[in-house]
Amino acid sequence: LPHSRKKGLPHYPHTQRRLPDCIIIGVRKGGTRALINYLNLHPDIVTAPEEIHFFDDQQNYSKGLSWYRRQMPYTFSDKVIIEKTPNYFVDDKVPWRIHNFSSSVKLILIVRDPLYRAVSDYTQIRERRLGQGLEMEEFEELAFNGEEEVSVDNVRTQYPAINRSLYSYHLTKWLRYFSLSQIHIVDGDNMVRDPVQEIKKVENFLSLEHKIQKDWIVFDRTKGFHCVKPDNKRYRCLNKTKGRKHPRIDPDVRDILNDFFEPWNQQFFNLTGRTFRWPK
Numbered sequence: 001l002p003h004s005r006k007k008g009l010p011h012y013p014h015t016q017r018r019l020p021d022c023i024i025i026g027v028r029k030g031g032t033r034a035l036i037n038y039l040n041l042h043p044d045i046v047t048a049p050e051e052i053h054f055f056d057d058q059q060n061y062s063k064g065l066s067w068y069r070r071q072m073p074y075t076f077s078d079k080v081i082i083e084k085t086p087n088y089f090v091d092d093k094v095p096w097r098i099h100n101f102s103s104s105v106k107l108i109l110i111v112r113d114p115l116y117r118a119v120s121d122y123t124q125i126r127e128r129r130l131g132q133g134l135e136m137e138e139f140e141e142l143a144f145n146g147e148e149e150v151s152v153d154n155v156r157t158q159y160p161a162i163n164r165s166l167y168s169y170h171l172t173k174w175l176r177y178f179s180l181s182q183i184h185i186v187d188g189d190n191m192v193r194d195p196v197q198e199i200k201k202v203e204n205f206l207s208l209e210h211k212i213q214k215d216w217i218v219f220d221r222t223k224g225f226h227c228v229k230p231d232n233k234r235y236r237c238l239n240k241t242k243g244r245k246h247p248r249i250d251p252d253v254r255d256i257l258n259d260f261f262e263p264w265n266q267q268f269f270n271l272t273g274r275t276f277r278w279p280k
């Protein structure tokens with residue numbers, strides 16, 4: 001019988017904890033949880049149960065690779081091990097730290113329409129604050145420098161929800177250490193529409209056979225997103241913190257922000273040699 005030293009991580013005979021072969025580096029609110037859950041359906045993929053925050057958290061990082069390895073599940077040697085920590089993408093010190101760990105590790109980045117992502121990011125923080133009985137400004141107030149006219153030139157690029165959507169700015173830091181061929185980019189908007197199509201591309205990137213079956217991923221009308229039903233396992237949707245209702249954003253503000261993101265998006269398309277259908 002398997003014995004477990006840590007909850008949720010059974011230790012079968014002939015299994016070991018190994019460092020990850022692939023890291024989902026972000027982006028936060030891109031659909032990282034859905035992505036790793038879909039990938040977990042693959043019989044040759046094993047995923048870390050939680051966000052590890054090894055490369056971005058100084059306290060964790062100082063515990064060294066042996067600590068990092070201990071956060072991984074026990075696996076047979078032929079499995080592909082994946083961890084995700086969405087904050088890695090935007091943290092300046094992480095690209096070289098990961099490169100230092102492994103120059104050949106595979107990286108996955110999932111992106112969405114930058115304005116949608118920014119509002120999703122804002123909505124998450126707003127819900128937490130309101131839950132703690134705190135107040136929260138409107139998105140429109142946070143996204144622009146106060147007192148001044150609401151315009152493309154007054155967008156607060158340092159506001160984290162906006163900043164994390166400047167994909168080209170962050171990707172540039174990664175491309176100093178990794179070639180583009182090592183970073184697979186998942187189209188998060190397309191993954192919402194057609195998860196299997198995006199998952200197939202990830203299977204290719206990981207040099208795995210296509211084993212994630214179309215009928216394991218089904219659209220749930222009530223949830224408004226896809227849920228999973230692998231053979232002989234229970235039907236599961238992501239919890240209510242994934243797929244939240246977003247507050248309405250003033251249409252003029254939307255237009256201004258879309259204009260603001262446009263050159264950043266263009267730069268991202270140039271860097272990646274791909275185009276994404278933004279604004280959606």
Ligand code: A3P
Pocket residue numbers: 027028029030031032033034086119120121123191192225226227238241242243244245
């Ligand atoms: P919203 O809750 O703002 O809609 P992350 O896991 O990186 O935090 O991303 C969360 C986002 O994943 C959600 O943002 C949602 O839009 C998106 N998503 C994609 N596929 C999903 C799915 N199958 N179930 C729930 N949310 C999904």
